[in-house]
Amino acid sequence: MCETNASLHPFSSPAASQCSTSKSTPVHYPNLPVPYTTSTMPSAPMPVGGTGQAEMPTSQVELSIACRNLINADILSRSDPQVIVYMKNDWQDRYFELGRTEMILDNLNPDFVKRFQLSYSFECVQRLKFEVWDIDPKIKLGSIEIYDTNNDFLGHFETTLAEIVAHQGRQFTAPLSGVKGRKNCGQILLVVEEVAECKQVIHMSFKAQGLKRTRFWSRLDPFLVFGRANEDSTWTVVHKTECLHKNFRNNKQWQPIVLRARTLCNGDYDRAIRIEVYDDRFNGQHKLVGNCFTSLSRLVKGPGAENCYDIINRKRAQRSHSYRNSGRIVLSNVRVEEELSFLDYIRGGTQLHFAVAIDLTASNGDPRDPNSLHYFDFHGKPNCYEIALRAVGDIIAVYNRNGVYPAYGFGAKIPPLNTVSHQFPINGNATQPYCSGIDEILRHYRTTLSSVTLYGPTNFAPVINNTASIARQYQTGHNYFVLLIITDGIISDMYATKSAIVAAASLPLSIIIIGVGNADFEAMDELDGDDVRVSVDGRYAERDIVQFVPINRFIAKNGPSIRSQADLAREVLYEIPEQLTGYMKSRGFKPGNASSVG
Numbered sequence: 363m364c365e366t367n368a369s370l371h372p373f374s375s376p377a378a379s380q381c382s383t384s385k386s387t388p389v390h391y392p393n394l395p396v397p398y399t400t401s402t403m404p405s406a407p408m409p410v411g412g413t414g415q416a417e418m419p420t421s422q423v424e425l426s427i428a429c430r431n432l433i434n435a436d437i438l439s440r441s442d443p444q445v446i447v448y449m450k451n452d453w454q455d456r457y458f459e460l461g462r463t464e465m466i467l468d469n470l471n472p473d474f475v476k477r478f479q480l481s482y483s484f485e486c487v488q489r490l491k492f493e494v495w496d497i498d499p500k501i502k503l504g505s506i507e508i509y510d511t512n513n514d515f516l517g518h519f520e521t522t523l524a525e526i527v528a529h530q531g532r533q534f535t536a537p538l539s540g541v542k543g544r545k546n547c548g549q550i551l552l553v554v555e556e557v558a559e560c561k562q563v564i565h566m567s568f569k570a571q572g573l574k575r576t577r578f579w580s581r582l583d584p585f586l587v588f589g590r591a592n593e594d595s596t597w598t599v600v601h602k603t604e605c606l607h608k609n610f611r612n613n614k615q616w617q618p619i620v621l622r623a624r625t626l627c628n629g630d631y632d633r634a635i636r637i638e639v640y641d642d643r644f645n646g647q648h649k650l651v652g653n654c655f656t657s658l659s660r661l662v663k664g665p666g667a668e669n670c671y672d673i674i675n676r677k678r679a680q681r682s683h684s685y686r687n688s689g690r691i692v693l694s695n696v697r698v699e700e701e702l703s704f705l706d707y708i709r710g711g712t713q714l715h716f717a718v719a720i721d722l723t724a725s726n727g728d729p730r731d732p733n734s735l736h737y738f739d740f741h742g743k744p745n746c747y748e749i750a751l752r753a754v755g756d757i758i759a760v761y762n763r764n765g766v767y768p769a770y771g772f773g774a775k776i777p778p779l780n781t782v783s784h785q786f787p788i789n790g791n792a793t794q795p796y797c798s799g800i801d802e803i804l805r806h807y808r809t810t811l812s813s814v815t816l817y818g819p820t821n822f823a824p825v826i827n828n829t830a831s832i833a834r835q836y837q838t839g840h841n842y843f844v845l846l847i848i849t850d851g852i853i854s855d856m857y858a859t860k861s862a863i864v865a866a867a868s869l870p871l872s873i874i875i876i877g878v879g880n881a882d883f884e885a886m887d888e889l890d891g892d893d894v895r896v897s898v899d900g901r902y903a904e905r906d907i908v909q910f911v912p913i914n915r916f917i918a919k920n921g922p923s924i925r926s927q928a929d930l931a932r933e934v935l936y937e938i939p940e941q942l943t944g945y946m947k948s949r950g951f952k953p954g955n956a957s958s959v960g
Contacts, residue, residue: 422557423482423527426598427463428473429494431548433541435514440468440646441496443516445550447478452487458915460490461892465497468646470548473589473599477625479557480523488523492550494538515540517547526554532592553598560629563622565697566661568637569615570606573673573689576641576649583607583642584651586616586691590627591634600625605642615694622701623658631659639673639691651675652688661696669693702953704939707946710953713841714942716758716767718803719825720747720788721849722810723773723818726879729811735850735879736811746878748804750848750913754876754934755800758844768795769803772825775815782817784824819854822847826862826873833869839951842870842942851881856888860898863889867896867903872941874934877912886910892937905944909937 427445435441444465448457463474482488496514517538526534532555538547568586575582585605589597603616627633635658639651652673660668672687679685708714727734735746744752759765772784787795788806797803829845836843853859863873875890877883889896891906911933946952 421482423480423523423554424557425478425480425526426474426553426555427477427492428471428551428553428599429538429548430471430551431546432470432472432494432538433496433514433516433544433547434470435496435516436468440470441514441516442467442498443469443472444495444497445474446493446495448491448493449480450489450491452489454915457489457491458912466646473587475599475602482523482527482554484524489520490523490526491518491520492552493518494548494550517541517544517550519550523554526552531594532598533594533596553592553596555592555628558624558629560622560624561701561703562629563620563699563701564626564658564661565618565620565695565699566693567615567618567695568603568691569694570639571614571670571690571692573639573651573691576651582651584639585642585648587638587640588621588626589636589638591636597636607642618695623698627658631662632657635661637671637691639688652678654691661693662698664696665693669696702943702947704943706953707942707951711840712942712946712953714758714762714844715841716762716844716846717829718751718767718769719785719845719847720751720769720771720807721773721820721847722771722814722816723820723850723852724816725818725820725852725881726816726850729816736816738808738811746913747807747848749917750876750878751800751804751807753913753916754846754874755803757934758846759800765799766796767799767803769797769806770795770825771807771810771814773816773818773820774810775817777813780815784821785828820849820852821855821858822849822853823855823858823862826859826866830862830866830869830871833866833871837870837949839870839946839949842945843872844938845871845873846876847873848876848878850879851877851883851886853885856885857898859889860896863896863908864898864901864903867905867907870942870945871907872938873908874938875908875910876934877910878914880914883910883912886912905941905948906937907941909934 425447427447429443429445432441432443442465445463447460447462449460450457460480461476461478463476466472466474480488494516496516498513518540519536519538521536532553534552534554535549536552538550541547570584573582573584583605586601586603587599588601589599592598601619601621603619606614606616623629623631627635635656636653637656638653640648641651642648652675654671654673656669656671663669670690670692673689673691675685675688678688722736726736729736729738731737732739737745739745769788770785771788772786774783774786775781776783776786786792788803788810789795789797790806797806825847826845829843833841833843866873875886877886887910889908890910891903891908895906896903896908915933
């Protein structure tokens, strides 16, 4: 394989690699070392609506979910519930999945730890739908784990975000329904709270002292559940520790806990925090050992007598006058640190660099066909890819002060050899694939459509690996790369793509995948490692670097146009700040004080 500039240049074309074997100097990403300063840092993107002015969020809120008295759909055990949350704005014609809670084994009264952050808009009708399912556990076939697809529906509930927000009292309770033949499907409990601006992160550790067994004939397998008080005297679960299980006799300390202060108490240091100790039971009916109460203002005082807590079981205390406690838990370590934010790094000199890859495979349809996702309308009506490029390009432009983007196509036959390429510059220049702004990308995109033959297969791995090869050269904390892939969703090289993502997860790189059209995007969800980290051959990605967004979620009913660019901006770039800060922290990079890791 020849060693050329193409091996070091972002999105090098396979055709461009057919060159002399003489070794040459690397081609550098343009203007990489130029840092941002506070005075030159671009402002945040202003949302602009497509068919109307976008709604600006009134506030950011956090949604917590619990259920009570669910249907038991299992025979030999209890239901293993999970809640799927859907959302629909008034301008959308169908619901889109917002996310899923974790699945809790054998529990008809689950309190889910996972919560959802939403942009609440006073002037917009934001409809929510909650579906509760009994998720059957994984079945292991050799080394392969699969899910039983015969999950049982346990009920649903529909409302609006405004109705929950306007409810008197913190906890909104509503009946579940929708299961044939069942009048009572249980209840769903929803708590919405405005998110406080709080950047503290709490690191703390607890150990057990003399915890009492809940059954004389069996060992104690304790775990902790943290809850924060609501104004109406209810509690919201915010964290669960691991269970000590067999190690309890030799290791009486739980793993260190790391929580944002806004999660633990929404930044209110005097807010009551309840710590419950449970004895783990294999059937999900965990036995309460007891509980205690504290606050963050008390915890931050550190180890000592004030942070040694008697665990009280009130039922046992009522039955016996001689009862004192069920043991103790002791704070063994606590540390509060300021969370470094995305803007801290941007202001400190970290630059974002964007690259674009466009799916030009035959599954999109013949560009001359009005039903094609690439249909070229001579009257200027944009197709789905142009909508995605324009909407996302306008968002990310302010973060790239150079306004220069390498832009590539993949999956088409390109002239003059008419061979399939999985990476070629849409401007036709293999050594300088850069386009000055989104307008130039759109011009070259239309020109490319008329000169190439849409073919296939749809392979992501080449463009991911090539971007990763560039990011690998700039692991200094001064630069971060974002690869935008726009596709119709029918992926062909899943194994190779997963391998590429696992390898790239240790680099300063994030990947945004925009799905266009109405294809089945289940494979894309598999790449988005929000709940399950991407893995291949037993190797797991170091961190989640992929965000998948179906653009149809934001298309107006009478499109094609983007109804709410503000919502699209939030969805597309939602994970980038945390992915960037996560990488920087893992490498020990501080804002404005980055250094080489090589």
